[in-house]
Amino acid sequence: MIIILEPDLPDQDAAVAAIAAAAERYPGVRVTPYRFAGARHTITEVHLVGSTAEVPADVFEAMPGVRLVVRVSAKYRLIGRHHPTHETVGFDYNGVRFDDGSLHLVAGLCAVDTREHVDLMMAALAREGIVTTRMGAYKPRTSPYDFQGLGAACLPYVFELAGRHGIRVVAMEATDAAHVDEIQRALDEAGRPTGVMLQVGTRNAQNFELLKRVGRQRDFPVLYKRGMGIGLEESLNACEYIASEGNPRIVFCLRGVKTHLGEPHRNLVDFSHVPVVRRQTRLPVCIDPSHSVGKLVIAPDGLPDIFHVTGQGIVAGASMVLVDFHPHPERALCDGAQALTLDQLRPLADYAATMRAAYETAASAYRARRGAPTGPAS
Numbered sequence: 019m020i021i022i023l024e025p026d027l028p029d030q031d032a033a034v035a036a037i038a039a040a041a042e043r044y045p046g047v048r049v050t051p052y053r054f055a056g057a058r059h060t061i062t063e064v065h066l067v068g069s070t071a072e073v074p075a076d077v078f079e080a081m082p083g084v085r086l087v088v089r090v091s092a093k094y095r096l097i098g099r100h101h102p103t104h105e106t107v108g109f110d111y112n113g114v115r116f117d118d119g120s121l122h123l124v125a126g127l128c129a130v131d132t133r134e135h136v137d138l139m140m141a142a143l144a145r146e147g148i149v150t151t152r153m154g155a156y157k158p159r160t161s162p163y164d165f166q167g168l169g170a171a172c173l174p175y176v177f178e179l180a181g182r183h184g185i186r187v188v189a190m191e192a193t194d195a196a197h198v199d200e201i202q203r204a205l206d207e208a209g210r211p212t213g214v215m216l217q218v219g220t221r222n223a224q225n226f227e228l229l230k231r232v233g234r235q236r237d238f239p240v241l242y243k244r245g246m247g248i249g250l251e252e253s254l255n256a257c258e259y260i261a262s263e264g265n266p267r268i269v270f271c272l273r274g275v276k277t278h279l280g281e282p283h284r285n286l287v288d289f290s291h292v293p294v295v296r297r298q299t300r301l302p303v304c305i306d307p308s309h310s311v312g313k314l315v316i317a318p319d320g321l322p323d324i325f326h327v328t329g330q331g332i333v334a335g336a337s338m339v340l341v342d343f344h345p346h347p348e349r350a351l352c353d354g355a356q357a358l359t360l361d362q363l364r365p366l367a368d369y370a371a372t373m374r375a376a377y378e379t380a381a382s383a384y385r386a387r388r389g390a391p392t393g394p395a396s
């Protein structure tokens with residue numbers, strides 16, 4: 019059961035204490051308060067966990083400062099939306115706001131290979147005024163004989179160049195708990211010229227120890243990629259591990275799912291799940307068109323499939339796009355076949371902005387005719 023207090027309630031602690039006192043009457047019920055800082059409001063929730071079946075909602079509904087009491091059946095209670103009127107829980111990190119009202123292109127190298135390529139990539143981003151990038155140092159590869167990433171060795175120059183080019187956030191996968199420490203150490207040694215969003219990749223979507231590790235630290239936000247071979251519900255439960263360990267700064271990323279039914283794309287593009295994830299959770303939703311499509315093929319209208327699915331995800335409400343670029347895809351050591359070239363950066367940014375504007379205009383026109391959402395939360 020979740021007891022939601024009025025937004026920005028002045029005496030939240032007193033309200034929480036009163037709820038905790040009332041809950042003491044019911045054995046086997048644990049009380050945990052959580053505070054969520056949304057774009058417009060700060061909301062406190064009190065979660066009752068355990069034997070809550072017999073706990074009556076009206077006792078809490080009648081208490082001063084309580085806005086709403088929701089019985090929660092979903093296990094992903096912290097990331098869950100639970101009510102259609104709940105705000106998405108966005109966050110600010112290193113001067114960048116991540117929520118569902120913004121759009122970020124997180125464009126960069128799937129795998130760092132040379133300093134020169136990092137420099138070229140970041141210089142191109144800086145020219146376009148883009149402050150978010152992706153840079154893979156630790157690569158989870160299907161074959162042990164494939165390039166595994168440069169690891170900690172590349173971190174000093176990745177962070178140094180990021181600072182020099184005004185990059186605020188570098189999305190970077192950690193495939194092991196030790197990588198979190200290595201990234202933290204390297205960032206400190208570089209003098210924190212940029213920020214890092216830790217990525218948990220699809221292969222680690224249910225690596226619960228890694229999820230707990232990235233959840234325990236509060237330094238970096240986390241980009242969680244759905245599991246490619248498990249149900250969405252399982253990915254949502256796994257993602258909850260991050261929040262349950264204390265880190266609420268999470269973005270949920272769709273990246274396609276593994277099935278031959280998606281062929282000729284690398285994965286079956288799952289961006290029709292953007293509204294599903296937005297309904298089920300309060301997290302900003304990212305799409306990864308590069309790993310979904312997996313190749314640079316051009317549709318008869320002249321646009322790469324990667325552009326098309328990017329548009330589909332944005333029109334469905336995604337607020338972040340993780341996308342592979344490379345200055346020389348033919349020289350890339352990982353996923354060169356799906357990398358866009360630097361001359362595609364401005365066209366993609368324009369295309370994404372156009373799609374975002376179309377989404378906002380069309381969605382607000384629809385709401386103006388039909389009213390605000392009132393439907394079930396799941």
Ligand code: PEP
Nearest residue numbers: 128219220221243273309
């Ligand atoms: C990646 O983003 O580099 C990556 C490996 O993605 P995924 O985990 O979705 O395969």
Ligand code: MN
Nearest residue numbers: 128309352353
């Ligand atoms: Mn890749």
